[in-house]
Amino acid sequence: MAVGTGSGVVGAEVPVLAGVPVLGSLFELKSDSLGTYLRAQQRHGDVVRISAGPPGLRAELYCVFSPEGAQQVLASESANFRKDNPFYQEVRDSFGNGLLTSQDEDYLRQRRLVQPLFTRRRVDGYAGAVAAETASVLAGWEQAPGGIVDVSEQMMRLALRAVARILFGTDVEATVDVVDRCFPVITEYVLRRGYSPANIPRSWPTPANKRAAAAMDELYAVCDKIIGERRTGAGDGAGTGSDGPGEDLLTLLAAAKSSDDGEFDASELRDQVLIFLLAGHETTATSLSFALHLLARHPEEQSRAREEIARVLGDRTPQAADLDRLPYLTQVLKEAMRLYPAAPVIGRKAVAATEIGGHAVPAGADVILAPWVTHRHPRYWPDPDRFDPERFAPEAEAGRPRYAWFPFGGGPRACIGQHFSMLESVIALAMILRTYEFEAVDTDIPVSAGITLRTDGPARCRVRRVDG
Structure with a gap:
């Protein structure tokens, strides 16, 4: 049946996922949102509508699953789909109004100031910092009890140390412990509020509000301290984020300016750092x-990746130029x-009524x-559930729509x-393999959708040195 939206847009009525009386699919989404979307x-x-919550507080979610629909929302009609939902507001209130959460002129100004810091040449300069942090993490595996490591825990440690080093230079230790302690408290708070039909004010002195506020205060304080030292030249953190002196990302952010966009003030710098x-x-x-988990379960693919690494690198430390020389390893990663996109769900709000996949979506x-x-x-x-890196051979990629795979989002x-x-x-x-x-x-x-995809338990592997 064709339906109108009140704005001249006509399309088929969106089918509805059956739920329970009164609450719809609320409990399904809370217990297994990713499985609910698949079903x-x-x-x-x-294009499917999912209703969740009691009357008066009910959320109506218009779910779009095709590559063509994703392209419409993220790219061709991106101006009509904004980050105005409650979840993004909770992220904004906790982690600041940085590139992930800002909109309109705020976003455009921030992107113009930050873009020069993310050119390929600039980013390639961070390869040495990544290699150093990877070597440091690997050194600790020699003493792993029973030769077993939790790759989820270890890769979180590696990625945090790498990004902290690139952001802050030698101030890594001052931030890693605080981030490791405070981020889980804040992210759980964001998730609970972001998916709740109604929330009490953050200012009310409940235990949850006080725990989150204390974590945010501690996190903000360490960032503000480093930012203050860096802007006055009192800190010694600059100089180890990349290959040259004064080249860590915070130093570059603090120096970013233009005649049209000005520069970041201290609170804006903190927002970018947190994001x-x-x-x-x-x-x-x-x-x-x-x-690593998938390769651990697929020894043939693991051996093929290792053979490519040995052939290309030998014993030398990998560099940025090696990315193009390791095509199979890149296919493994893709x-x-x-199978496990870090951003498994992306939300937007439609400004005006439109049609997606022949279905009417209201303003x-x-x-x-x-x-x-x-x-x-x-x-x-x-x-689709089979692990097969050959899906990303060049000829296979060329035969698929652009948005059949979009782990980094898309569009502007x-x-x-x-x-x-x-x-x-x-x-x-x-380096690891x-x-x-x-x-x-x-x-x-088992996994679930948090701010990013997260494991609901360990991802343990038994490791053995390749050289015996």
């Missing part, structure tokens, strides 16, 4: 963890990011994209750090 696509196709810490370590850690609708589902779409990914708000993420991941994987063989201990790793 919605399997039962009803590429880079959040997005820059959790996403890369997810990709690395699952690449396939891991297909004000909460629109959900789910890379978790699109990356398993059987039309583009045969046997595509992740500014995607080259850094690939650089870090390929260098780290190359050259040093250790992996055998999976935990073969089934």
Whole structure:
């Protein structure tokens, strides 16, 4: 049946995922949101409405699962889909109004100031810092009890240390412990509030509000201290984020300015730092963890990757130029990011009524994209749950729509750090696989959608040095 939206847009009525009386699919989404989105696509196709919550507080989610729909929302009609939902507001209130959360002129100004710091040449200069932190993490595996390491925990540590070193230079130790302690408290708070039908004010002195406020105060304080020292030249942190003096990212951010956009003040600098810490370590850690987990379960693919690494690198430390020389390792990483995208769900709000995939989407609708589902779409990914790096051979990639795989988002708000993420991941994987063989201990790793994809339990592997 064709329906109108009141704005002249006509399209088929969006099919609805069946839920329970009164609360709809609320409990399904709370217990297994990723599985719920998959079932919605399997039962009803590429545009599905999911209702969740009691009358008066009910959320109506318009879920879009096709590559063409993702391209429309993120790229061709991106101006019509904003980051105005409650979840993004909670992230904004906790981690600041940086590139991930800002909008309109704020976002454009920030992007113009930050973009020169993320050119390929600039990012390639951080390869040495990534290699150093990877070597440091690997050194600790010699004493792993029983030769077993939790790759999820270890890759989170590696990614955090790498991004902290690149951001802060020699001030790594001052930040890593605080971030490691405070981020879980804040992210749990954001998730609980972001997906709740109603919230009490943050200012009320409840135990949860006080715990979150204390964690934010501690995190903000350490960032503000380093920023203050850096801007006055009193700190000694600059100089080890990359290959040259004064080249860590915070120093560059503090110096970024233009005649049109001015420069970042202290609070704006902190917002960018917090967003880079959040997005820059959790996403890369997810990709690395699952690449190792999948290789541990697939010894033939692991051996093939190791053979390529040995042939290309020998015993030398990998450099940025090696990314193009390690095509199979890159395919492994891309396939891991297909099966386990770090951003499994992306939310937007429609400004005006529109039509997606022949279905009417009203103005004000909460629109959900789910890379978790699109990356398993059987039309583009045969046997979608099978690990197969050959899906990303050049000829295979050329035959698929652009948005059949979009772990970094897309359009004008595509992740500014995607080259850094690939650089870090390929260098780290190359060093890890050259040093250790992996055998999976935990073969089934449950996951859930937080701010990023997260494991709900350990991802343990038995490791053995390649040289015996």
